[in-house]
Amino acid sequence: MTNLAIMAFAYIFTFETIMYLICSVRHYTNSFYGKYDGDAFVSIIIPCYNEELTLSHCVKSMISQTYDKYEIIIVDDGSKDRTLEVARSFLNYKNVVVLTKTNGGKASALNFGTKHSKGSILVCVDADSIFLRDTLSKLLKPFSDSKTAAVAGNVKVVNRKKVLLKNQALEYIIGLNLHRRMFTNLNCVPVIPGAIGAFRKDVVLEVGGYSLDTMVEDMDITMAISKRGYKIEYTGEAIAYTEAPESYKDFYKQRYRWTYGTFEIVNKYKDILFSYKSGKELGIVGLPFTIYTLFMNIALLFVFSYLVIKVAFYGNSPYLLTLISTMLVMQNILIMYTILIDCEDKKLYFYWPFHIVLYRQIICLVTLNVFVDYIRGKKTSWNKINRLGKNEPNLRDL
Secondary structure (H helix, E strand, O other): OHHHHHHHHHHHHHHHHHHHHHHHHHHHHHOOOOOOOOOOOEEEEEEEOOOOOOHHHHHHHHOOOOOOOEEEEEEEEOOOOOHHHHHHOOOOOOOEEEEEEOOOOHHHHHHHHHHOOOOOEEEEOOOOOEEOOOHHHHHHHHHHOOOEEEEEEEEEEOOOOOHHHHHHHHHHHHHHHHHHHHHHHOOOOOOOOOOOEEEEHHHHHHOOOOOOOOOOHHHHHHHHHHHOOOEEEEEEEEEEEEOOOOOHHHHHHHHHHHHHHHHHHHHHOHHHOOOOOOOHHHHHHHHHHHHHHHHHHHHHHHHHHHHHHHHHHHOOOOOHHHHHHHHHHHHHHHHHHHHHHOOOOHHHHHHHHHHHHHHHHHHHHHHHHHHHHHHOOOOOOOOOOOOOOOOOHHHOOO
16 A cells, blocks of 8 residues: 555656646747837836835836836835835936835735826836846736736846755746746746736736735735636746845745745635636636645655655665655756756756755645644734845846
């Protein structure tokens, strides 16, 4: 029975890997968009709460964009530090607008910015995001197709000096170039990242703006748009760098919120699960796969622990070395492929042992912890991480 369970797990893992590769390659080879042929006015909305260390770098990267038909709306969400002062220092630029409101959360700030926006396309970014000079123009390219309602950009980690940071950088590269490319190819993108996302304003208003009832407003609005059958694209050309948490405490807080919010999303949109009525690709593929990923992470933790104990205390079985070797080879292929197509630092590849053996187990432990807390009905808060101001433009060729 044990060997049968191990083999079943191996077959599932193999099928998943093949699906990632096929769908990712299909999207990569078919997603070279031409030049954006529209002239839409764009509203870049930057919600910020206690972001005095990151906001300046963010805004400087926005005002240097090659696409020139845009406004920058900075929304101070009742910050307690110098965020508002930093924001107002950019008012000498004619296309910068600064708004302030009482604290109501990121979703509330985004809705406030949307209400005061003039553009037909909204670009929503985190206050620690920094764009390359051509990021905005490349982010707009998929809107040349009138059916495209929203576009997700390519998020990269800018601070990479520590082992934890290098593994987060690797995780972003793998996740975007496998998961998001696969979901885009299957027309069921479940989340547009808060660090870089573009939306047609009329579609945002149609779904009621950003929801205030989950911890992951970016995933929530993406699901609401996808549920209505709108086309959502991902473009790897449009790059935004973001500051990743450097301490394990902040890393845990961030991942706990993301995972808890995903469970909230699954519960909120459970009515479309396996439904053909609206956003059928999301209901048939996107949401089920999101659920599968959550529980597969938990299963991976137990399976990996079992394999280690089995080898350590009971010796090898006919299947174990074959299974472990196969998994490692397949993971290496995926990592090499994602680094290659994203033109990333090839030195990151050498962190794969830590990434597979330890880093992913940490993610699995967080998922297990959140699952237990969620079914117990434990509530959580935003748990904002400490910003260090590491999103410095001079770290990258902006």
